[in-house]
Amino acid sequence: MNDAHEAKLQAQLLQQLGLPPHAISADLLRQALTHKSVVVDRATQHLPHNERLEYLGDAFLKSSVSEWLYLHLPEADEGRMSQIRSYVVSDAALSKVAQRLDLGRFILLGDSERAASELRESIQANVLESLCGAIYLSTDFRTTARIILELLKPELKLAVQGQAEEVLNYKALLQEHTQAQYRQLPEYELLLSEGPDHDRMFQVQVSVNAEILASGRGRSKKKAEQEAARNALEQLRHLNLDAQDEPFAMPGKAARFFESESLLALRSPTSLILAPSILSADFAHLGQ
Numbered sequence: 001m002n003d004a005h006e007a008k009l010q011a012q013l014l015q016q017l018g019l020p021p022h023a024i025s026a027d028l029l030r031q032a033l034t035h036k037s038v039v040v041d042r043a044t045q046h047l048p049h050n051e052r053l054e055y056l057g058d059a060f061l062k063s064s065v066s067e068w069l070y071l072h073l074p075e076a077d078e079g080r081m082s083q084i085r086s087y088v089v090s091d092a093a094l095s096k097v098a099q100r101l102d103l104g105r106f107i108l109l110g111d112s113e114r115a116a117s118e119l120r121e122s123i124q125a126n127v128l129e130s131l132c133g134a135i136y137l138s139t140d141f142r143t144t145a146r147i148i149l150e151l152l153k154p155e156l157k158l159a160v161q162g163q164a165e166e167v168l169n170y171k172a173l174l175q176e177h178t179q180a181q182y183r184q185l186p187e188y189e190l191l192l193s194e195g196p197d198h199d200r201m202f203q204v205q206v207s208v209n210a211e212i213l214a215s216g217r218g219r220s221k222k223k224a225e226q227e228a229a230r231n232a233l234e235q236l237r238h239l240n241l242d243a244q245d246e247p248f249a250m251p252g253k254a255a256r257f258f259e260s261e262s263l264l265a266l267r268s269p270t271s272l273i274l275a276p277s278i279l280s281a282d283f284a285h286l287g288q
Contacts, residue, residue, distance in 0.1 A: 006030070013106055017135070017147055024138040030108070032134040035123055037110030037198075047108065050130035057132030061089045064145040065152065072254040073160065084159040091125040093155040093164070098124035101151075103131075112198055120198065121219065150262050157258045160250070170229035174206070177236065184209045186232070188225050191215065204228045 010029050011021050036049040065088050069081040104119045136144040158164035178186050192203035204224040205215040216227025
């Protein structure tokens with residue numbers, strides 16, 4: 001990739017994030033977009049990768065979502081807030097944000113990852129975390145938090161409403177059902193693990209009392225088990241995915257947030273400011 005093309009791509013990405021050109025330095029943005037797989041390729045092993053930025057961005061994602069939940073869901077207990085946050089900052093949710101931003105065309109990968117049939121969910125999520133770290137280093141707490149919440153708004157809304165499928169723990173639901181009906185715990189067996197390490201697919205079957213209920217596939221054993229449990233619940237007619245639950249009563253403050261127009265179209269980061277909060281505190285003295 002030549003310098004002019006890279007600069008053009010970086011400007012497009014910054015615009016999508018609601019930031020003006022050069023808000024993040026070219027070197028820092030390149031690092032945020034560079035996956036660690038580059039170190040195994042001789043042609044790219046000199047490039048600094050994004051693991052440290054990923055660590056920083058992960059912290060800001062969790063703190064931003066935690067604060068929002070505390071302020072906007074006054075009736076939610078710790079368990080409910082933890083459940084929502086767990087999904088919103090998960091690879092599944094973050095990869096959806098990455099796909100909306102079309103991050104795949106910006107990410108720098110080593111040959112091993114470029115050879116995969118599709119860009120892994122975890123890589124997309126990790127690069128988004130790295131971007132959040134780069135945004136903080138280039139702006140401030142409040143700007144970073146605002147951008148994070150705007151990016152995550154669709155996933156946050158689904159999770160708050162209980163409509164994000166990933167929030168449902170199908171394994172726990174199946175266990176509750178089989179214990180109540182059969183006084184038995186479901187057992188999961190790995191049937192198949194195929195493909196290279198960077199593009200592996202797993203198949204798992206679940207059974208109760210030696211009776212096979214269903215199977216499921218996924219890019220991790222955990223996801224395959226969840227899919228198997230979901231299919232088993234459908235087979236047992238214990239899960240009606242088409243059933244309409246009672247309308248969710250969204251708290252007023254949260255409803256206003258979700259109804260508000262996105263600020264990511266704005267060009268100036270000075271417009272992306274949260275109300276005064278812990279995220280706007282000046283912690284610079286801690287590093288002195």
